[in-house]
Amino acid sequence: MVTYTIEAGTGQLRPSATQDVGDAHTLTGEPQGRYVFAAFGPRGGPPYWDPSIVAYAPDPLSGSLTRVSEASSDPIWCRGCSPVGRSGGWYWLSASATRVYGMWVTGTYHDWYPAYVTHAVDDDGRLGPAYVRDFGEWDAGQFTVDVESNVLYKEGATGLTAHFVGPDGSLRQAGASNLCVATKLWGAAPVVAVRGFVFARTSIDLVGTTCSWEGPRLAPRANLGVYTEYAAALALRDGTSSFSLSSRPAALVAMRSSYSVKHGDQYQTKYEVRLFAMRDDGTLELVDTVEPGFAWEGLFHPSGRFLYVSRAPFEGAGLPPKMVVYSIDPQGHLEVVETVEDGGGAMAVTLPPQARASTGPATD
Secondary structure (H helix, E strand, O other), X not given: OEEEEXXXXXXXXXXXXXXXXXXXXXXXXXXXXXXXXXXXXXXXXXXXXXXXXXXXXXXXXXXXXXXEEEEEOOOOOOOOOOOOOOEEEEEEEEEOOOEEEEEEEEEOOOOEEEEEEEEEEOOOOOEOOXXXXXXXXXXXXXXXXXXXXXXXXXXXXXXXXXXXXOOOOOEEEEEEEOEEOOEEOOOXXXXXXXXXXXXXXXXXXXXXXXXXXXXXXXXXXXXOOOOOOEEEEEEOOOOOOOOOOOOXXXXXXXXXXXXXXXXXXXXXXXXXXXXXXXXXXXXXXXXXXXXXXXXXXXXXXXXXXXEEEEEOOEHHHOEOOEEXXXXXXXXXXXXXXXXXEOOOOOOOOOOOHHHHHHHOOOOO
């Protein structure tokens, strides 16, 4: 794991610490910038998977991480079955100020079995006991969470469902919808939720698009007309940043999509990231579009002034990890600050104590 110091004025990254934290699958930060969470396992393969989540606190000067707490869980489907033909691992991690969320998948010869895992997090970064809920082999296992409200959204059998998270981490369904505005859907995979709105990719008349819903009751709101595979969002607070747009946005949303370009008899896939300003009513205003190359994950700086776009190692295409740093000006325009080779993968931003109250939360 590599830690960078962020230059406040430019957003440029300066390597400050490198440490081996082990076989972490993915990591995430929490909204106040206090802790980083990493998901571990499998460790050596079945039957020695031993999944766990570790909470780290950053050193305010060097950025190096100190382990605060570790909590194990048992999300593995049919742990007592033969390990032949089975695999497993974490594929999603997110955190609010009070809870960390993860999704584990167990793969077999014929299917996969997702499991939801969550731990409460106290003010000192200590993790509580795991709550685990297994989902059946026909479940899509697509989730996102609104980290401000601890409302979790998942792909349902015919649309989207919303769930309140109980004190023990259990899920209580609050709403469901199989409509994009007034069009009936067969499925919707949530990609990001912020400020009480959730956005999910879906298909209408065999054409991919992204739709939005409001609140845990999932009132249908809009068809954006653009298909997105990944997205990031940042809820803006008073004093977080100043934008000279038609109206001050309630949040920033970055969506990644792709399209094909024909060169002779061959098609080449292009990837683009679209930056939207979200108003209080959930409507999105497109403010800029960039093409960072193959992009896997996005993360806003809590100030709203920078966007980090990274890709994980993509061995099949021979692509090494990479991170592109963009500045965001008051009009919402994106400008490349720098490209960090070998700097891709999962990301998190932490803040020194004096910056947390004035900057507001970050979302990844």
